[in-house]
Amino acid sequence: GKWSGAELAIFGGRPAFDTPVIFGRPNIGNRAVLFDRLDRMLDAKWLSNGGELSREFERRVAETAGTRYCVATCNATSALQLALRAAGLRGEIIVPAFTFAATAHAAAWLGLKPVFCDVDPLTGSADPRSVEQAITARTTGILGVHIWGRPRALEAMQELADRFGLALIYDSAHAFGCGYAGRPIGGFGTAEVFSFHSTKFVNTFEGGALVTNDPEIAETAARLRNFGISGGDDIAEVGTNAKMSEAAAAMGLTSLDSMDYFVARNRENYHRYRQGMSGIAGLSLLDIDESERSNYQYAVVDCDIDRIGLSRDDLLAVLTAENVYTRRYFYPGCHRMAPYQTDRAFPGTDRVARDTFVLPTGVDLEPRQIDRICGLLGVIAHNGHAIRDALARTRRAA
Numbered sequence: 001g002k003w004s005g006a007e008l009a010i011f012g013g014r015p016a017f018d019t020p021v022i023f024g025r026p027n028i029g030n031r032a033v034l035f036d037r038l039d040r041m042l043d044a045k046w047l048s049n050g051g052e053l054s055r056e057f058e059r060r061v062a063e064t065a066g067t068r069y070c071v072a073t074c075n076a077t078s079a080l081q082l083a084l085r086a087a088g089l090r091g092e093i094i095v096p097a098f099t100f101a102a103t104a105h106a107a108a109w110l111g112l113k114p115v116f117c118d119v120d121p122l123t124g125s126a127d128p129r130s131v132e133q134a135i136t137a138r139t140t141g142i143l144g145v146h147i148w149g150r151p152r153a154l155e156a157m158q159e160l161a162d163r164f165g166l167a168l169i170y171d172s173a174h175a176f177g178c179g180y181a182g183r184p185i186g187g188f189g190t191a192e193v194f195s196f197h198s199t200k201f202v203n204t205f206e207g208g209a210l211v212t213n214d215p216e217i218a219e220t221a222a223r224l225r226n227f228g229i230s231g232g233d234d235i236a237e238v239g240t241n242a243k244m245s246e247a248a249a250a251m252g253l254t255s256l257d258s259m260d261y262f263v264a265r266n267r268e269n270y271h272r273y274r275q276g277m278s279g280i281a282g283l284s285l286l287d288i289d290e291s292e293r294s295n296y297q298y299a300v301v302d303c304d305i306d307r308i309g310l311s312r313d314d315l316l317a318v319l320t321a322e323n324v325y326t327r328r329y330f331y332p333g334c335h336r337m338a339p340y341q342t343d344r345a346f347p348g349t350d351r352v353a354r355d356t357f358v359l360p361t362g363v364d365l366e367p368r369q370i371d372r373i374c375g376l377l378g379v380i381a382h383n384g385h386a387i388r389d390a391l392a393r394t395r396r397a398a
């Protein structure tokens, strides 16, 4: 007989959206203000190397992060490297297996060894017990990640760092504008690093920043960012070039001007998704703790794949055919990536990497688009077994 999934685009129906709805769309602030800043930059003929715009950007990022210092960079990966270097780390660094490759790469590129810990399968955040188990005599630091802008168990992480005498650095790429225990993200651990990549809710095209309350870390990071120049022609140590350009800072300042609006739109989107998905058995939107500040940038769905009868990846294929571009965030876990292959088991990471994905959000997403996406999710979850069988038939026939 006819079932309500037969109309899906993956089986030849008309896609739910004519134009794709895409995760990772950049938020663009006021163009006139951006162009004005760029005009002034061109008039001043100062395009990089710690100009007025990047210094203003640093002041405003530090203000939002509640930290004394901010060192703006060309991207977060470089800022992570500055943090690891400035903290003088050697040997092994503990990194959650569930993160973007950049977290592990930042350490490995410096010749440090990322040693993975597992994450809580319900939150995607480092499990402090697994962190402790990964610590050896060669460990000098922990590189934590506020995955999806949802910081967890920061007291336990700090306690471990203190007990074992380790530096604690946070990859806060997702967590600009978020808070924990009533304090803004930025001032936890030795240093924290934000990403302002185009896909982040505040962007500088490409960009990042290290924030800290430690004057020595800030000073060293700023020097290393600029080839290790300690003044004039003096090179005190091996440095790199990780400077933020003035054009990037102009974009960043313009993003910051609209940051409250971006958060408000993300928050509306989150609540609309919540409402739209509340009746869908087998798919749950991960909670955002609204007693803390949040940027609401990541609408994360966890699939109960046994209940819906469909794998997460098949579900995403069905959505893609409808012109809804979601994303696995992240897959497959660093421990399964070619440079980091290991025999150790990471069941929490495997579970999260297998069953979760992120939905489109951002300022341009409209309420009726969210309603349509939720409608699709409902049809898919409700007909999961039939969709799986139909997909199997199609694939056998191909």
Ligand code: T4K
Binding pocket: 022, 023, 024, 025, 026, 075, 076, 077, 078, 099, 100, 102, 103, 145, 171, 173, 174, 194, 195, 196, 197, 198, 199, 207, 208, 325
């Ligand atoms: N730590 C964590 C936990 C991170 O997630 C990241 C980066 C880092 C550290 C390092 O930060 P950065 O060094 O990048 O500052 C993207 C980004 O390049 C990367 O910044 C981000 N995280 C990572 C998770 O995703 P791709 O290869 O997945 O991007 P791409 O080109 O496939 O685009 C993603 C989606 O966004 C697509 O749906 C298209 C859309 N998009 C993208 C861009 C660039 C747009 O609509 N417009 C755009 O301009 O890496």
